[in-house]
Amino acid sequence: MVVISCEPDGASAPTDSALTDSALTDSAPAGSAPADSTALADATRQATTRVLALLQEWVADERLAACRLALLTHGSVTATPDEPVSDLAHAAVWGLVRSVQTENPDRFLLADTDDTDASRNALPAALLAGEPQIALRNGAVRIPRMTRVPVRQPQPSTTDADWDPEATVLITGGTGVLGRLVARHLATAHGVRHLLLATRRGTAADGAADLVAELAGLGAEATVAACDIGDRAAVAALLDQVPAQHPLKAVIHTAGVVDDGILTSLTPERMEAVLHAKAFGAAHLHDLTRDAGLTTFTVFSSAAASFGSPGQGNYTAANAFLDALMQHRHTQALPGRSLAWGLWGEADGMTRNLAGTDFARMARGGLLPLSNAQGLALLDTADRLGPFGDGLLLATRLDAATLHAQATAGALPRILHGLIRIPARRSADHGIATDTPATLRERLAGLTIPAQRTGLLLELVRTHAAAVLGHPTSAVTAADGALPDDLVPADTEFRDLGFDSLTAVELRNRINAVTGLRLPATLIFDQPSPAALADHLATRLTAEAGTPDEPAPAAAAAGAGSAGSAETGQQRSTGSEKQQTRGGTSTETVESLFWIGHDTRRIEESMALLSAASFFRPAFTDPSDIPEPTFVRLAQGEARAQGEALARGETRPALICLPTVAAVSSVYQYSRFAAGLNGHRDVWYVPAPGFLEGEPLPSGIGAVTRMFADAIVRFTDGAPFALAGHSAGGWFVYAVTSHLERLGVRPEAVVTMDAYLPDDGIAPVASALTSEIFDRVTQFVDVDYTRLVAMGGYFRIFSGWSPPDITTPALFLRGRDGEQMPPPWGVPHTVLDIQGNHFTMLEQFADSTARHVDEWLTEIASVRR
Structure with missing residues (x-):
């Protein structure tokens, strides 16, 4: 052990230490x-x-x-x-x-x-x-965070091909409460006919004979075998009992021992007792069946290993081992899944010692017991994900009301921060800068030289950036209170400083809070360095507050206007306040009704509400009536001349990503994907209008198609490019490509990622999009009335739409971990099944997705040359 700092005897800590205490x-x-x-x-x-x-x-x-x-x-x-x-x-x-x-x-x-x-x-x-x-x-x-896992719904025609009736299924802890439940369920629900039930006492276990008879009545032949599952030789002997005519194809490891105790009471022997059956048993099964051609290897773990549970250090250790072992199998292309269960309501060997106070404590923590039926349904749900899906799944029953109350109070466990919507006032950390909008403006007003104001704002940006990146700013600030120049260099791009989508949002939120401005989610893409951002803030704050010698525009207008113009200004203010009051009530009602519909799974009604509300939003028909969209660079490929957006004659055409129509539509949808292409290919993002306050919605598909197409033609100016769209972004890709082809501007290629059409009814697509909102609402953008109604408006105009024919080479990427629907496009295209599901292909597996896209685009470019 190396003590970096902290002198327990009262002596001063080493001055060169970065780890205080x-x-x-x-x-x-x-x-x-x-x-x-x-x-x-x-x-x-x-x-x-x-x-x-x-x-x-x-x-x-x-x-x-x-x-x-x-x-x-x-x-x-x-x-x-x-x-x-x-x-x-x-x-x-x-x-x-x-x-x-x-x-x-x-x-x-x-x-x-x-x-x-x-x-x-x-x-x-x-x-x-x-x-x-x-x-x-x-x-x-x-950092560890729990997220929702989209799952496939069972279909009437679903078969149990993975449960071969002629194969053997091994269940460890097979005569325990959970083992019995699983054995019965496999026999009745999945037609399993050959079961090997391993238990420490074998046929001497309580109820073993009755269980074998019961399973026989269900059409399953069960063998109960005595085995010390934590002993490798015993496990090998157990596996030798499997008859050749019924080979082992599935392992379900439910065995386990509980011996709870707080840290000070644990001993190596108590650790060993719990690790032996659960952790070591799983290791032996993994090692000895590696080449057996299993189709299923599922271990019963505990959510305690992820959440942490007081008084269960040995138990959480054993289950964390299981979770890691299944991830290990997952990366070796072996079937493996750890189901980290919450609390099962029916007492078994692991829960029978819990008192009523223990259940009450868990309930206060937001964890509710699972009924047997709920637990088995979750087991089937995990099975539908396939044997090579996520290596770790938490199968728990959470009390949403309790967890939301914890979030409001700022007491939500950190691992749940990605799952539960947290009120904005609780979600952001307290920044190291103590300025408020009022005190910042007061300090700026005291500086008469523009360079001084910009310098102050630069220090503010760098201080907050350092805090977001985790730099120990309190320990390394200079004597004058400024950060060292090399900690957050003013001219280094945020991307190169280590910012990703989440840290970018945190920095934006911090700057918004301290300045009182409403800056966009694309802030660090629009202003790519601390110096550029400081200049931007100086311009914005000066325009709002005015310099000492020049009043702000609003104040100047009010002071110089006639009585009539002053009255008009007051009338506008009063009218705006009335509209805000009236709009606040109605918008809150629409927003609340939408979330109620989402929570009660009334998706079609919720979307119909938003679509109806979109009729009352201003709309444009001619793209020239609205500002031209801003192209945001997400990745840079080859070097180019200064001021040149796209390099001429590139062997790697730039990729322009078009947005989804979900309420969370933003640049962050593609940020991780684009990071995988940085240094290889230019990647740009173009936002859709209507998602920010004051922006009109398109009157129809033609209006937004022309807007995107015209902007792309002007931006690329003859340079090669390709288009990409994820989810509903694929709608834009096909509509815009068709329009561009009619203009004689043909993209090199188009890529759609898990994009499906709303032609079979709105519910399936809307359900996926609203799940996306729920899971990501606190991570990227603030979902408000404007964004929700924009989503409804785009669904309304695309209702009944089908993609036009295009001649541009097309790639369709489909997540193999989700529900694999046939591609909806009726035009020639290449289909590629990739790692991940509808969402994770651009999240956890974004690098892999980027690699597939880059390789395909490179291949297309070589063919065209």
Whole structure:
């Protein structure tokens, strides 16, 4: 252990320390991977024993009461769904520490690194970012958040091809409460006919004979076998019992032991007892069936491993190991899924000791018990995702009202911040800058030289940017209160400073809060560096407030106008206030009714409401009547002459991304996708009109099509380009491409990503879009009346639309992890099934999607040459 700072004896901390009141220990020394599951079990045992002793010593030493301990691992957690877990042994340490964190708030930090130089350099600041658990990947900080998983609905024609009636299914803990439930369910719902039920006591287990008889009555042959599932030799002997005529094709691991106790009461023996069956048993099954050709490998884990649960350090350690092991299988193209269950209502070996107060405590935390029927339905839902879907799924029943109350009070667990809508006043961190809009304007008013005002705003931008990036600004500010020049260089682009879509939104929110301005979500794309943003703020704030020598435009007009013009100005103000009051009531009603419809699954009625409301929005027919859209650069390919938007004669045509029509439509829809093309190809984004206050909606498809087409022709000015659109953005792609072809301006190619038509009824598409809104409402943009009605307006004008014929080469990308509907386009196109579902193809799997698009566009370009 290396103490970076924090002198428990009262001495001053080292002056060169960046980790105030923190200590760091490397809990995962470098070493080779274990040779087999027995070696892996030994490594896990040693890691958890060593860290348990360390944690116990830390909390017992009163001299360390004011200190925090940061534990560093290397490849023990995944930061993206397709990232391998290279250190499974220390994955269990993460579960242990998560539990200890709930018992000892603000005493322990968890960090996992990929050991790149960028991550090592970013580690000190990252540990001060306020997150209890982080992963560093190439210098970027990743934090754990729960998100919703879109699932396929069961179809009447669905078969159980994955459950071969002639194959054997192994269920560990097979005679326990959950094992029995699963065995019965497989026999009755999926036609499984051969079951191997492993249990510690074999046929001597309570009710074993009755269970075999019951399953026989259901048409299933069940064999109960005694097996110490945590012993590799015993597991090998168990697998040898599987008859050749009924080969093993599925494993469901439900075995487990609970021995709860707070940190100070845990011993290595108590750790071992819980790890043995659950973690080590899964490791042996994984190792010994690696080449068996399984179609299903499901382990029953616990949400406690993700949330952290007080008094369950050994249990969370074992389940965190399961979660990591399934992710490990996932990246090795082996079937594997960890179902992290919440609380099951029916008492079993793991819940029978819970008292009523325990259930009440869980309910207050927003966790409700699952009925048997609900649990089995979730099991089937996970099965429909396929054997190679997400490696970890949390199967829980959450109390939305309780969680929303926690969010309002600012007490929502961090892992749920991506799932529950958080009121804006609670969602942003308190910035390190203490200015308010009033005090900032007062300070600006005291500066008479423009360069001084810009300098003040530049320091404000750099300070907030440093805070968002996690730099320890309080420790490294100079004597005059300014940041060092090299911390956030004024002329370095935000993208190169490490900003991504989420941190960009946070910076925008901070700047909005301190200036009182309403700046767009595209802020750091429009103003790509701190210096550019400071200049922009100076212009905006000066225009609103006026300089000492020149009053603001509104004040000048009021002061210089006649009595009549002054009265007119007052009348406008009063009218605006009335409109705002009247509009506030109606807009709130529309917005509230929409969310009620969403929450009650009345999607068609909700969209009809928004579509009707869109009739009352101003509309344009001639694109020349509205401002030309702004093209936002998301990625840059080849070098070009200064001031040249698109390089001439590029071998890689620029990609212009058109927006979706969801209420969250913004540049961030493509930001992660574009990052995967940076350095390879220019990527631009063009917004659709109507999503910002004051913008009109198009009167019809022709109006918005001409707007996009005219803007693209002027912007590209003869340079090669391709068009792309995700979801409903595909509608724009085909409509605009058809119009461009008629103009004689043919794109090099078009790409549509999981884009489907609203011709079979609005509900399926609207449901996906509203789910997208719900899951992303607090992450990217503020969804308000204007955005919701804009969505309704676009659905209205595209109702009944079908894509026109085009001759441009077309690629259709379809997420293979979601519901694979046939492509809707009736024109020739290439279909490519890619990793992810409708949403994750541009999120977790954005780099992979970008690579597929780049390779296809390159191939098309080579053919055309």
